[in-house]
Amino acid sequence: MAVKQFYFLGEDVSSSVAVEIDAQSDFDALRRTVAGHLCVVEPTGIDFSIDSSPLTEVSDILSADGPIAVTIDGKMVREVPGPKGYPYVGSYYEIFPDHLGNHQRLFETYGPVIKTTNMGSTIYQTNDPAIASIVFSESDFFTKKINESHPLWGIKDQQAGVFLGDTEDENWKVTHKFLPPAFGPKAVRHYAPEMQKSVESAFKVFDEFDERGEVWNVYQYMLKLGSQAVGKLVLGMDFDHFSSKDAPIAQFVRLVVHALELNKKVTSRGSWYASLPFGDPKALRATRQQMHDLIDDAISKVVGAGAEDLELQEAALKASCIADYCMRAVDSQGEKLPKKNLHSALVVATGAGFTTTSSLLSWLIYGLVTYPGMQERLLQELVDAGIDEDTQYDADTISRLPFLENYVKEMQRRHNPSFQPGRTAKIDLVLPGGYKIPEGAVVIPALHHIHNNPALWDNPAKFNPDRWNTPEVKNRHKTAYVPFATGPRGCIGFNFALMEAKIFLPKLVYRYKFSKASDDAVQYDPMFQLIRPVNLYVRAERRVKWPPRSEDMADADADA
Numbered sequence: 001m002a003v004k005q006f007y008f009l010g011e012d013v014s015s016s017v018a019v020e021i022d023a024q025s026d027f028d029a030l031r032r033t034v035a036g037h038l039c040v041v042e043p044t045g046i047d048f049s050i051d052s053s054p055l056t057e058v059s060d061i062l063s064a065d066g067p068i069a070v071t072i073d074g075k076m077v078r079e080v081p082g083p084k085g086y087p088y089v090g091s092y093y094e095i096f097p098d099h100l101g102n103h104q105r106l107f108e109t110y111g112p113v114i115k116t117t118n119m120g121s122t123i124y125q126t127n128d129p130a131i132a133s134i135v136f137s138e139s140d141f142f143t144k145k146i147n148e149s150h151p152l153w154g155i156k157d158q159q160a161g162v163f164l165g166d167t168e169d170e171n172w173k174v175t176h177k178f179l180p181p182a183f184g185p186k187a188v189r190h191y192a193p194e195m196q197k198s199v200e201s202a203f204k205v206f207d208e209f210d211e212r213g214e215v216w217n218v219y220q221y222m223l224k225l226g227s228q229a230v231g232k233l234v235l236g237m238d239f240d241h242f243s244s245k246d247a248p249i250a251q252f253v254r255l256v257v258h259a260l261e262l263n264k265k266v267t268s269r270g271s272w273y274a275s276l277p278f279g280d281p282k283a284l285r286a287t288r289q290q291m292h293d294l295i296d297d298a299i300s301k302v303v304g305a306g307a308e309d310l311e312l313q314e315a316a317l318k319a320s321c322i323a324d325y326c327m328r329a330v331d332s333q334g335e336k337l338p339k340k341n342l343h344s345a346l347v348v349a350t351g352a353g354f355t356t357t358s359s360l361l362s363w364l365i366y367g368l369v370t371y372p373g374m375q376e377r378l379l380q381e382l383v384d385a386g387i388d389e390d391t392q393y394d395a396d397t398i399s400r401l402p403f404l405e406n407y408v409k410e411m412q413r414r415h416n417p418s419f420q421p422g423r424t425a426k427i428d429l430v431l432p433g434g435y436k437i438p439e440g441a442v443v444i445p446a447l448h449h450i451h452n453n454p455a456l457w458d459n460p461a462k463f464n465p466d467r468w469n470t471p472e473v474k475n476r477h478k479t480a481y482v483p484f485a486t487g488p489r490g491c492i493g494f495n496f497a498l499m500e501a502k503i504f505l506p507k508l509v510y511r512y513k514f515s516k517a518s519d520d521a522v523q524y525d526p527m528f529q530l531i532r533p534v535n536l537y538v539r540a541e542r543r544v545k546w547p548p549r550s551e552d553m554a555d556a557d558a559d560a
């Protein structure tokens with residue numbers, strides 16, 4: 001064993017760290033040993049030099065006389081770049097209101113990892129899939145720990161475990177054992193008929209709008225529809241959103257939406273703001289309490305309370321809704337989801353379920369009225385697959401609709417509702433590219449910017465569902481497309497969301513012809529936890545005619 005001194009090129013030599021080197025090890029093993037001592041996340045990027053001369057063999061290192069300089073991916077280790085900002089407000093006015101456009105500009109200016117400080121809260125973001133992949137893995141380097149700089153700080157709830165709790169907290173482990181089986185592919189399939197009923201229940205209202213020749217706000221009605229479905233399937237509750245076109249949005253839904261608006265305001269202003277005893281922070285605390293009171297009432301009405309207990313997988317297939325599942329599912333040790341977690345976990349699953357899906361559904365309709373030819377291609381595919389008003393959708397029906405699949409994928413690339421899943425550095429560390437990240441820093445794989453990164457996607461601003469058939473996209477980096485995040489804290493509801501979108505959209509397209517009601521540019525809401533279009537109005541006209549099947553058209557052409 002020999003002891004050698006290593007330091008990051010560009011830093012003072014006095015910062016050198018002594019590392020024992022095994023003379024028998026190969027070069028990669030040596031890099032791993034040095035990486036461990038210097039907290040470099042990806043050892044393969046390490047290069048060594050002394051007085052600018054590269055050291056490329058173990059023997060070079062052993063014979064080096066003096067401290068050895070380390071670079072990462074050919075670069076000096078350095079602070080993450082970003083705009084300098086102004087006193088007190090930091091980069092706030094450089095980011096808001098158009099945070100998507102402005103972050104895109106910052107990535108173009110500063111590169112794949114950027115740092116911004118808003119009113120005292122510092123955030124790191126990346127649009128690089130390799131770095132995102134590291135950040136998403138729960139590891140010695142990163143974990144989901146919601147601290148003052150984290151975007152979910154204002155609504156943190158350890159008892160909920162999922163979404164709003166820290167991975168290293170016991171509550172996440174227990175809720176994450178119980179909830180995912182209820183969202184597995186088979187479990188979700190048994191909810192398909194109920195999903196179909198939800199969208200069909202909305203037809204009465206959309207028909208009425210059509211009969212009156214009126215336009216409607218897409219997000220408002222997709223919020224009603226998305227929450228109607230999630231309310232039924234998660235809580236067994238009928239929010240009664242489509243009894244008439246003016247039916248009010250259920251109080252629980254309004255509270256969740258309000259809490260997300262307040263949280264985005266509170267967390268975009270720095271941690272000091274969250275603890276104010278008045279204004280938005282106070283309103284946020286009161287809103288959360290009201291949500292919990294309402295859920296208590298809903299749970300007390302779910303049948304599961306008195307029904308037979310079942311093993312996790314069986315419960316997932318037999319439960320009437322997720323709340324029913326949560327009360328009946330028993331793990332291999334005979335344990336149930338503890339009561340203290342049940343209420344918070346269900347509030348979160350409901351909120352996470354409808355806020356996201358209603359935004360996605362809104363963008364899916366936006367695409368119909370914005371991107372030429374999409375509506376016609378979707379409709380033609382339905383006709384060609386023999387689908388009509390009476391079709392009962394199931395997983396098999398959906399598998400016969402490849403264009404729908406590509407359309408939904410492309411929408412989640414170009415207009416994904418979620419954009420800021422944050423993870424926290426467990427120690428001071430160095431990322432690929434040489435970026436220094438301090439312990440406790442929140443790093444966000446910026447989903448919108450990964451999905452629209454020109455280094456990964458050909459002409460990313462172009463909405464093009466056909467790109468999903470190209471080898472280039474099929475062979476992409478595994479983290480270049482992560483609409484539901486990835487890793488242990490990724491979305492557990494993705495099967496549910498996709499099944500819902502792939503039932504709702506074709507049902508709507510088959511029945512209505514959508515057109516945009518005004519020429520106004522569609523805006524997203526910058527002060528919301530998710531990306532949703534706020535001012536999109538459409539006219540949905542009941543179809544009276546459908547195109548012939550492509551096959552029949554081809555035969556007719558051949559005959560002519």
Ligand code: HEM
Pocket residue numbers: 161162163164176230234348349350352353354356357360416417418420421422483484485488489490491492493494496497
């Ligand atoms: C378009 C629809 C959806 C999108 C884009 C989406 C996106 C995401 C993302 C990005 C995360 C990670 C959050 C983070 O790391 O901070 C997440 C987590 C989660 N999602 Fe979804 N989601 C969707 C639908 C749903 C649905 C329908 C449900 C349930 C009904 C659901 C339940 C959850 C839960 C419980 C978590 C937390 C998992 C954990 O903490 O371990 N999501 N989702």
